[in-house]
Amino acid sequence: SFALLHVAVQGTVSLQCSNVRRGFHRAALLRLASDSKSDTSVPPPSYHEVHTAGESSSSSAQGESSEDAQPNTSFQDQSGEHGEDYETEEQLQARILTAALEFVPQHGWTVEAIAAAAETLGLSSASTGMFNNGAGDLVLHFVAQCNAQLAETLAEQNNQVQLGQAEAKKTAEFLKDAVETRLRMLIPYIDTWPQAMSILLLPHNIPDSLKHLSTMVDDIWYYAGDRSTDVNWYTRRAALTGIYNTTELVMVQDSSPDFEETWAFLDNRIKDVVNMANTAKQVQATGEAVVQGLMGAAITLKNLTGMNQRR
Amino acid sequence: MQRAAKCALRLDLSRAFCLSRSGTVVVMQKSLPPPRDEEEKAMLDSMLRVDHAGEYGANRIYAGQMAVLSRTRTGPLIQYMWDQEKMHLEKFNEILGEHRVRPTLLLPLWNIAGFALGMILTRIACLLAFEGTMSCTVAVEESISEHYNSQIQTLMEAEPERYTELLQVIKEFCDDEKKNRDTGLEHDAESVPGYLLLKTVIQVDCKAAIYILQRI
Numbered sequence: 398s399f400a401l402l403h404v405a406v407q408g409t410v411s412l413q414c415s416n417v418r419r420g421f422h423r424a425a426l427l428r429l430a431s432d433s434k435s436d437t438s439v440p441p442p443s444y445h446e447v448h449t450a451g452e453s454s455s456s457s458a459q460g461e462s463s464e465d466a467q468p469n470t471s472f473q474d475q476s477g478e479h480g481e482d483y484e485t486e487e488q489l490q491a492r493i494l495t496a497a498l499e500f501v502p503q504h505g506w507t508v509e510a511i512a513a514a515a516e517t518l519g520l521s522s523a524s525t526g527m528f529n530n531g532a533g534d535l536v537l538h539f540v541a542q543c544n545a546q547l548a549e550t551l552a553e554q555n556n557q558v559q560l561g562q563a564e565a566k567k568t569a570e571f572l573k574d575a576v577e578t579r580l581r582m583l584i585p586y587i588d589t590w591p592q593a594m595s596i597l598l599l600p601h602n603i604p605d606s607l608k609h610l611s612t613m614v615d616d617i618w619y620y621a622g623d624r625s626t627d628v629n630w631y632t633r634r635a636a637l638t639g640i641y642n643t644t645e646l647v648m649v650q651d652s653s654p655d656f657e658e659t660w661a662f663l664d665n666r667i668k669d670v671v672n673m674a675n676t677a678k679q680v681q682a683t684g685e686a687v688v689q690g691l692m693g694a695a696i697t698l699k700n701l702t703g704m705n706q707r708r
Numbered sequence: 709m710q711r712a713a714k715c716a717l718r719l720d721l722s723r724a725f726c727l728s729r730s731g732t733v734v735v736m737q738k739s740l741p742p743p744r745d746e747e748e749k750a751m752l753d754s755m756l757r758v759d760h761a762g763e764y765g766a767n768r769i770y771a772g773q774m775a776v777l778s779r780t781r782t783g784p785l786i787q788y789m790w791d792q793e794k795m796h797l798e799k800f801n802e803i804l805g806e807h808r809v810r811p812t813l814l815l816p817l818w819n820i821a822g823f824a825l826g827m828i829l830t831r832i833a834c835l836l837a838f839e840g841t842m843s844c845t846v847a848v849e850e851s852i853s854e855h856y857n858s859q860i861q862t863l864m865e866a867e868p869e870r871y872t873e874l875l876q877v878i879k880e881f882c883d884d885e886k887k888n889r890d891t892g893l894e895h896d897a898e899s900v901p902g903y904l905l906l907k908t909v910i911q912v913d914c915k916a917a918i919y920i921l922q923r924i
Contacts, residue, residue, distance in 0.1 A: 624801075624806075625805075625811075626811045627811060628815055628816055630810065630811050
């Protein structure tokens, strides 16, 4: 039976149900899983962690309207289950991938880690067939999770500043802290991170990894207080992307205690960017002054030669 | 699921307050509901991006016109209309910042192109007709009103109750533009020979601009 599916899900969860083919696929896999496992009374050890991680990203979706749940009916019909006690394929995938992170130090960012996680959750290791992208899915899931955590942390800090419980940081300090917070999330996986980076650079993963990167940079600048609506929007985000990427590269080959060199590098890069911005402003101001001066000279010349009079 | 949830989470977290540059908190009146999925966010994003770039361009076109017409009898009138456009641009700047909409990459280009368009077309119109003609203004305002009208239609067809504040803003701006156009018409803008040609050129320009802006 599909006892595995009876994971208590609180409230309605909005989702984008994929097409019928995936529904079939999943039903087939779960039939396979239920055949090969014995009893399922004990929930998997990482369930809580997974559930809270899954909840943090889906809790906000609970408030969404139920019209998004309608595409589920085809899936429900196939599995034969109704009511609240079902888990969507995406939720199951998220659960497996989060569990797989525990096996990354051992197996690296590979399908083996996913298979090992599937087995701890009581599924067959053939469940890795659910992940068309294999290790790419695992890395992208981790990146998304880290970005969501960062966004929450930044929002919480913002909240505290709003309530007057904390001082607002200066932009440079804010950026440094945000990037440091985000990069520290890599520390548990730092030994295998170069492998993950190379996976993210594979052509079919580039669109997704760029999207994650740009969302993260946009989040950081938004909470830093950037509300620009001109070219600055682009230059600031480009600068921060550069800083983040270079610092990440420094971090993977840093062997100093607690990555001191990395944070020093980050500090210097941010100072550079701030300096450049100030210099740019000065250049612009000087340029404007020069133009004014030239125009003044031209008008004076016109006056002197009598060309400026209306006859 | 992940993306829709993330999208909603990002905007929920930024709800109701934002940090201005000095670090003080500014409570803003939200003009848009938080988008319920990626599609809606993309649609609203592109609409607001086009509107923002449009107002920015209109600003620059008026600046170009003023460069030519500032000493004529229509100078003060054009200045008044220009100030109105500046207010519109302010409002859109606010909305863009509030809702984390990306401004278009082509703004620097719009800066130059708008100014050039305003200046050149007004000069041509002045050469062909009397000095201080407002044909360029009328043609531009006509295109912009048409554009706002089609946006209002799109929003009304989708879900009018959801977008009440945004509809209000766009309707208000649309009415302002129509008023400016009527004022221009009162000043005999249509008496320029080749007015139809001018109008067509500007309309084609605007349509091409809107097409590009929705994408970039």
